[in-house]
Amino acid sequence: MGTISSGVIWSANMVFPIPDGYDSADAAPLLCAGSTVFTVLTGPDVKSTDRIGIMGIGGLGHLAIKLAATMGHEVVVLSTSESKRQEALEYGATEFHVYDSEKPAPPGFRPLNHLLLCGNTGSKNFNNLIELLAVHGTIYPLTVSAENTPIDLGELTGLGASIRGSLTASRRTICELLRFASRHGIKPTVMTFPMTEDGVKQAIDTLKNGKMRYRGVLVR
Structure with a gap:
């Protein structure tokens, strides 16, 4: 379909029904950015009582905050910019920390069960990020980088932690996300x-x- 086409014909089995009353302009970002973070947040190892870290407030990050907060998670936002604090809290974050992965964890920082990397992963120091995790914690790099990323396996093994990729969302998952967002009034x-x-x-x-x-x- 061309960018400014007026219409296209597809099989009903290959499209995503938008709930009544939910604006198409709000639905569009959910099909990619929204489904990327929703797939992680609805994974089998994620519990509603988990402490979820979100690094980066952009196209993926702002949706991750809104969705995780609505699901009842304790949402911890990490950003290199203090200017993002108010916005993160308005989106539903329970904590905000100015943090750069080249530095150690902020003083008194409580470990995370899961950490979603929603910005440029290639520039991140993964060994310092691992130190932010609780035992059996998981880091999810949600963007692609061609840069090599050195990782201290001792740090990873010592915590029983993992670094896990996220598959492209299925049609079923995207349809579930659209219903969830509509039901709870979540808008990008x-x-x-x-x-x-x-x-x-x-x-x-x-x-x-x-x-x-x-x-x-x-x-x-």
């Missing part, structure tokens, strides 16, 4: 642009300038 933070040539250019310029908050959506 989006910027909309007209589905025209000028609108596409404006969206790309906004993205290149680092001004996108936090997903751009083309609408008619």
